[in-house]
Amino acid sequence: xxxxxxxxxxxxxxxxxxxxxxxxxxxxxxxxxxxxxxxxxxxxxxxxxxxxxxxxxxxxxxxxxxxxxxxxxxxxxxxxxxxxxxxxxxxxxxxxxxxxxxxxxxxxxxxxxxxxxxxxxxxxxxxxxxxxxxxxxxxxxxxxxxxxxxxxxxxxxxxxxxxxxxxxxxxxxxxxxxxxxxxxxxxxxxxxxxxxxxxxxxxxxxxxxxxxxxxxxxxxxxxxxxxxxxxxxxxxxxxxxxxxxxxxxxxxxxxxxxxxxxxxxxxxxxxxxxxxxxxxxxxxxxxxxxxxxxxxxxxxxxxxxxxxxxxxxxxxxxxxxxxxxxxxxxxxxxxxxxxxxxxxxxxxxxxxxxxxxxxxxxxxxxxxxxxxxxxxxxxxxxxxxxxxxxxxxxxx
Numbered sequence: 001x002x003x004x005x006x007x008x009x010x011x012x013x014x015x016x017x018x019x020x021x022x023x024x025x026x027x028x029x030x031x032x033x034x035x036x037x038x039x040x041x042x043x044x045x046x047x048x049x050x051x052x053x054x055x056x057x058x059x060x061x062x063x064x065x066x067x068x069x070x071x072x073x074x075x076x077x078x079x080x081x082x083x084x085x086x087x088x089x090x091x092x093x094x095x096x097x098x099x100x101x102x103x104x105x106x107x108x109x110x111x112x113x114x115x116x117x118x119x120x121x122x123x124x125x126x127x128x129x130x131x132x133x134x135x136x137x138x139x140x141x142x143x144x145x146x147x148x149x150x151x152x153x154x155x156x157x158x159x160x161x162x163x164x165x166x167x168x169x170x171x172x173x174x175x176x177x178x179x180x181x182x183x184x185x186x187x188x189x190x191x192x193x194x195x196x197x198x199x200x201x202x203x204x205x206x207x208x209x210x211x212x213x214x215x216x217x218x219x220x221x222x223x224x225x226x227x228x229x230x231x232x233x234x235x236x237x238x239x240x241x242x243x244x245x246x247x248x249x250x251x252x253x254x255x256x257x258x259x260x261x262x263x264x265x266x267x268x269x270x271x272x273x274x275x276x277x278x279x280x281x282x283x284x285x286x287x288x289x290x291x292x293x294x295x296x297x298x299x300x301x302x303x304x305x306x307x308x309x310x311x312x313x314x315x316x317x318x319x320x321x322x323x324x325x326x327x328x329x330x331x332x333x334x335x336x337x338x339x340x341x342x343x344x345x346x347x348x349x350x351x352x353x354x355x356x357x358x359x360x361x362x363x364x365x366x367x368x369x370x371x372x373x374x375x376x377x378x379x380x381x382x383x384x385x386x387x388x389x390x391x392x393x394x395x396x
């Protein structure tokens with residue numbers, strides 16, 4: 001009974017972690033989610049010791065190797081670097097996440113229960129995005145994306161900056177319960193993948209919820225969301241083609257193209273969508289600011305002047321400019337760390353099937369434009385991918 005309660009609590013926390021991580025605890029630089037995770041890990045650890053469970057049933061071997069590398073390289077970097085305080089806090093948080101994934105996810109994260117929770121939370125987030133969108137564009141009212149009265153992570157004026165950015169940018173972009181539209185997209189993409197790829201024959205109810213989630217992602221105005229939607233629905237389209245005979249394929253292609261044309265015609269004439277596309281592609285040859293903002297600093301990653309830092313990295317959160325996950329990995333944990341991490345990603349993509357494989361592929365693609373690989377988002381993505389809990393038969 002206690003085992004089930006611990007699994008339930010652990011799964012609920014991981015599913016809600018990307019939202020709870022926004023809010024600050026009384027301890028500086030530590031979120032409410034971090035505190036809850038540490039407390040829960042302590043309880044689970046005592047349970048494991050009391051039950052004398054076999055370590056091989058719990059530990060994730062590949063992540064354990066990565067954890068050892070991160071700890072050793074971080075200790076060395078802290079000893080030789082002057083920026084101790086910033087690197088230390090960021091490194092400890094990241095190590096906490098990797099420890100959680102290495103020792104606790106495999107046995108204590110319940111896949112099916114997590115999906116049930118994600119269905120509910122994602123639907124609530126999607127509906128709230130619709131409400132935020134309608135309130136702003138019809139009534140001119142900006143609804144909050146955080147719980148009023150709770151202190152948030154970051155600087156004291158972060159709420160002012162975010163509220164200003166949401167209202168004065170090229171367009172208002174509803175974010176649900178997240179700071180950034182891209183963070184919201186990362187969360188909603190998981191359940192969209194599940195709805196489209198979990199069953200051999202997709203149910204009408206799943207398709208309905210997939211469309212609701214898709215519209216919510218579009219309404220965030222996220223360039224990341226636009227790319228991810230094209231990829232996920234494109235993969236679903238080709239999956240359906242592969243499973244049908246020629247006659248059914250022709251009917252399916254005609255139906256799919258017709259829906260895309262009609263839906264695209266409606267969306268493209270909306271002022272909000274036009275501004276979102278402008279933000280993505282811009283008017284020049286270099287793309288819009290959404291593209292340049294994510295890819296402009298790629299060239300600053302490779303620095304062979306200091307060979308130690310080239311191979312072992314500069315430390316977590318040691319960069320002053322925005323970098324997406326893949327270049328950030330090379331910069332922060334070095335070429336050696338990136339090779340270990342990328343091997344884990346590719347191995348997981350090959351080993352898994354169905355939903356878990358698609359989640360891993362989308363996670364890799366997300367790291368081309370977002371820094372999810374070094375954020376709290378890894379807890380949910382890695383948990384869904386690495387858990388050993390029962391999973392229904394999947395295809396693809």
